[in-house]
Amino acid sequence: MKEILSMDHVTFAYDSEEGNSRNAVENISFTVNDGEWIAIVGHNGSGKSTLAKLMIGLMFPKEGTIKVFLEELKDENLWDIRSQMGIVFQNPDNQFVGSTVQDDVAFALENNGVPFEEMVPRVHEALSQVKMDQFMNHEPHHLSGGQKQRVAIAGALALQPKLLILDEATSMLDPQGREEVIGVVGELRRQTGLTVISITHDLEEVLLADRVIVMNQGKMLRSGKPEEIFAHGDELESIGLDLPFAQRISRMLRKDGLNIKGEHMTEEELVNELWTSHFNK
Structure with missing residues (x-):
């Protein structure tokens, strides 16, 4: 299968106020293939959010190599690689810049120089994919939490990405909103074969993944199919995860x-x- 993203013995350390450094992630290696849904789980401080930042080039590893679309992630190619990614963060309100839903979805396309005549159908298609096309002229801040996150996903999909990264994208939603968003992502993946990396602490969400990576204290504790991971329920509970x-x-x-x-x-x-x-x- 075609490789979409890989980490090879990646270590990253944050500098402390005392001038020392601590490894937030240590010696992490894994590969994501085309069309897979990979869930990365762990409690707060486990290193999963650091992995998300490393994947999108907000930070670069102290040791090891990160490849995205078979290219090593560097300053020189960062923007080109990011243009092929869709990224949805925890709080959709922090991503909104447009006065209406369609303006917001179009924003990233404008930044990437997409011509207007191409932009309009892409915005409409992305909103239709997440079932928000009836809200094109609504103000984003007046939507429900689940609807806001669906608009954020539409903004990512309008870029026609090869890879969609969800960084705690459902953690601030109520159960109905969480179900809406995960349902949309699952359906999109079935329709388009989209590759998804979901960074989460919600183990219900993990059940939809092809493979799961469990992080603990900056290290990879386990990796495998959901049923293989949940067979170690006592271990998961011991590191602060709910079953x-x-x-x-x-x-x-x-x-x-x-x-x-x-x-x-x-x-x-x-x-x-x-x-x-x-x-x-």
């Missing part, structure tokens, strides 16, 4: 003496077992 709701309920029922098989990742799986094994008799 998916269905898995927590499964464990509680098992402790109360109910014969629950395996670790259920989704509510549907748990309900099906409860119905077939315990109630449908």
